[in-house]
Amino acid sequence: MKRNIDPFWWGVFGAGGVISALVLPVLLFLNGLAIPLGWIGAPHYGDLLSFVKHPLARLFLFGVISLSLFHWAHRFRFTLYDGLQLKHLNELVAIICYGSATFVTLLAAYTLWSF
Amino acid sequence: MTQNPNYTKYHPKWYRKRMPIFWWVHKWTHAKFILRELTCLSVAFYALVLLFQIRALTQNQQAYTSFLELLKTPVSIVLHGIAFLFLLFHTVTWFNLAPKALALRLGKKRVPDQAIKALNYIAWIFLSSLIAWIMLTI
Numbered sequence: 001m002k003r004n005i006d007p008f009w010w011g012v013f014g015a016g017g018v019i020s021a022l023v024l025p026v027l028l029f030l031n032g033l034a035i036p037l038g039w040i041g042a043p044h045y046g047d048l049l050s051f052v053k054h055p056l057a058r059l060f061l062f063g064v065i066s067l068s069l070f071h072w073a074h075r076f077r078f079t080l081y082d083g084l085q086l087k088h089l090n091e092l093v094a095i096i097c098y099g100s101a102t103f104v105t106l107l108a109a110y111t112l113w114s115f
Numbered sequence: 116m117t118q119n120p121n122y123t124k125y126h127p128k129w130y131r132k133r134m135p136i137f138w139w140v141h142k143w144t145h146a147k148f149i150l151r152e153l154t155c156l157s158v159a160f161y162a163l164v165l166l167f168q169i170r171a172l173t174q175n176q177q178a179y180t181s182f183l184e185l186l187k188t189p190v191s192i193v194l195h196g197i198a199f200l201f202l203l204f205h206t207v208t209w210f211n212l213a214p215k216a217l218a219l220r221l222g223k224k225r226v227p228d229q230a231i232k233a234l235n236y237i238a239w240i241f242l243s244s245l246i247a248w249i250m251l252t253i
């Protein structure tokens with residue numbers, strides 16, 4: 001019998017949905033809008049770097065990035081399935097979605113642990 | 116020997132009408148569903164931006180400064196503005212669904228939906244304030 005791993009993907013999708021709902025809006029608003037538009041001052045390079053170096057900060061950022069990507073992978077897969085009716089490409093779409101999320105997760109792990 | 120003429124080994128496929136690709140644009144509830152699902156693009160977009168920002172930060176100061184300059188371009192501001200609206204839509208729709216996905220019980224009573232929703236919003240406000248405070252004080 002072929003084991004179905006959809007419940008696993010659904011779990012990761014749920015975890016990513018929660019964490020992205022909780023922390024991404026404020027991170028985007030501060031880094032992508034408020035600081036570039038000059039509403040608030042940017043943190044100094046050295047201070048931000050030493051903050052990000054803390055193991056808890058690395059772990060937090062890794063979790064946010066990776067789980068958000070797996071949330072995207074699962075949801076986007078089914079959006080293509082229902083919305084664009086790509087039912088015949090189901091397996092290919094799944095491989096591309098989860099595959100690219102895995103690839104960027106490895107990239108994030110490398111970036112966050114190699115400095 | 117009697118044969119059952121109705122028997123077929125494989126169940127026949129019924130005729131299914133093919134749905135047009137844009138089946139969801141004609142009704143607001145359907146469009147809202149697809150827009151909700153498409154918020155995942157904003158989630159992935161910002162996860163990638165965050166990763167690139169960390170990469171620039173960990174390379175050297177020059178790389179980080181040029182990344183900050185890139186964030187100031189009009190294209191970036193517009194993209195981030197759109198992504199921000201979609202992220203807010205994601206947060207609100209996600210919190211609205213939370214009571215349906217998570218049936219919490221306290222003793223024998225089920226925690227009311229409104230309480231679970233309220234807890235989500237409290238956590239959101241708390242974490243957002245905490246992150247904003249950290250960003251403003253480091």
